[in-house]
Amino acid sequence: MSLTVELLTNVEHLSDEHVCLWNHFARNPLQRWEWLGSWWEAYKTQYDLCILAIKRQNQIIGFAPWCLESRIAAGRTIQFLGAGKACTDHLSLLVAAEDVDDVCTAIAKWLIHAGGPNPSDVPRQCVWDSIELIGVDQSDDAVNRLVCAMGEVGLEVQQSEGMGCYAIDLPETWDEYINLRSKSGRREVRQSIKSIDDGTIVVDRIRDHQRLNEFWDVFVNLHQRRRHAEGTTGCFDHPPFGTFLRTAASRLLNSGLLEFFVASVDGVPVATQFAISDAESWYFYQSGMEPDAADLRPGLSMFCYAIRDSIQSGRKRFDMMRGDEPYKLRWRAELLPAQEVRVCSPRTAAQVRRQIYRAGVTFKGLLKTGLGMGQHQH
Numbered sequence: 213m214s215l216t217v218e219l220l221t222n223v224e225h226l227s228d229e230h231v232c233l234w235n236h237f238a239r240n241p242l243q244r245w246e247w248l249g250s251w252w253e254a255y256k257t258q259y260d261l262c263i264l265a266i267k268r269q270n271q272i273i274g275f276a277p278w279c280l281e282s283r284i285a286a287g288r289t290i291q292f293l294g295a296g297k298a299c300t301d302h303l304s305l306l307v308a309a310e311d312v313d314d315v316c317t318a319i320a321k322w323l324i325h326a327g328g329p330n331p332s333d334v335p336r337q338c339v340w341d342s343i344e345l346i347g348v349d350q351s352d353d354a355v356n357r358l359v360c361a362m363g364e365v366g367l368e369v370q371q372s373e374g375m376g377c378y379a380i381d382l383p384e385t386w387d388e389y390i391n392l393r394s395k396s397g398r399r400e401v402r403q404s405i406k407s408i409d410d411g412t413i414v415v416d417r418i419r420d421h422q423r424l425n426e427f428w429d430v431f432v433n434l435h436q437r438r439r440h441a442e443g444t445t446g447c448f449d450h451p452p453f454g455t456f457l458r459t460a461a462s463r464l465l466n467s468g469l470l471e472f473f474v475a476s477v478d479g480v481p482v483a484t485q486f487a488i489s490d491a492e493s494w495y496f497y498q499s500g501m502e503p504d505a506a507d508l509r510p511g512l513s514m515f516c517y518a519i520r521d522s523i524q525s526g527r528k529r530f531d532m533m534r535g536d537e538p539y540k541l542r543w544r545a546e547l548l549p550a551q552e553v554r555v556c557s558p559r560t561a562a563q564v565r566r567q568i569y570r571a572g573v574t575f576k577g578l579l580k581t582g583l584g585m586g587q588h589q590h
Contacts, residue, residue, distance in 0.1 A: 221337065223253075233272050241469045242300050250456050275305070279293055301377050301534050302349055316361040328559060370553070378535070380519065412508075413513050432448050433500070469490060471486075
């Protein structure tokens with residue numbers, strides 16, 4: 213039975229029923245509307261909404277949670293909601309496993325039409341020049357099948373390795389986890405958690421909106437102080453990010469998915485942690501620390517506390533998210549490989565734009581290496 217694709221270009225077109233279905237299809241909290249909808253509200257002035265709702269007999273069986281960004285080099289580029297500064301991981305199509313093939317075929321057909329020379333029934337703001345899907349697991353079945361479906365309709369698809377996540381496969385008990393560490397690692401963990409258990413560092417778990425409001429600025433300030441002390445900028449230096457994360461925090465709290473901690477010494481906050489969780493996994497997203505309290509290592513203590521809490525609550529994975537920072541391996545985390553998917557529209561203007569961009573990149577590369585300059589002189 214053939215499917216139809218409905219294009220949603222305004223968030224007001226998403227009914228409560230749509231949102232319920234969206235969250236039903238989501239396989240992790242980062243795919244839910246609490247997260248991606250909050251991102252859209254904060255960044256909507258920079259993008260055009262391009263959500264595809266795939267239907268069978270007027271029943272939605274999947275979503276492509278996309279938006280479009282206008283870029284100088286790549287033109288109008290389709291990407292996932294939650295991209296950019298938010299660095300959302302584990303993104304995918306939202307679809308039940310039994311409908312993946314049909315949904316991917318329908319999306320691919322829509323893409324070849326909307327990217328073709330005469331997409332008469334597609335709004336101008338959703339005519340695309342390129343696709344860039346980042347934050348996707350290499351093992352993601354839906355995106356891998358979409359890649360195949362796009363190839364079958366004649367789109368040229370490039371897959372490359374992306375920046376993966378690191379995650380700990382959690383054992384059943386805290387003691388088992390400690391025993392996975394090296395001798396020095398075991399000592400480090402025990403010392404760190406002891407600071408919490410003996411009351412030197414007090415961890416406060418935020419469970420209501422009043423306390424979230426009370427400590428939000430503390431969290432932002434400690435995150436910024438830590439970044440600035442390291443000589444780098446923080447995400448909160450970009451105002452839309454702060455708006456996004458604050459809105460997401462409130463909605464995640466309402467859904468029972470927010471893990472927000474404040475660690476204090478003698479009543480003074482010295483470290484914070486923002487995480488998201490479901491029944492299976494804990495997603496460590498962001499933290500902050502008072503640089504002047506570095507000798508106490510409160511961030512390390514709170515990290516131990518979060519891993520122990522994850523184990524004791526029966527979760528199977530502690531996800532440290534994107535990035536290859538060396539500390540992740542010390543915690544016995546393993547790489548979850550990621551991929552990036554790029555496609556250029558078959559439309560002539562898009563192809564010419566890509567060739568010009570590639571030529572420019574090649575020329576810049578030659579200039580940097582000195583090749584091609586004065587080669588006729590011997």
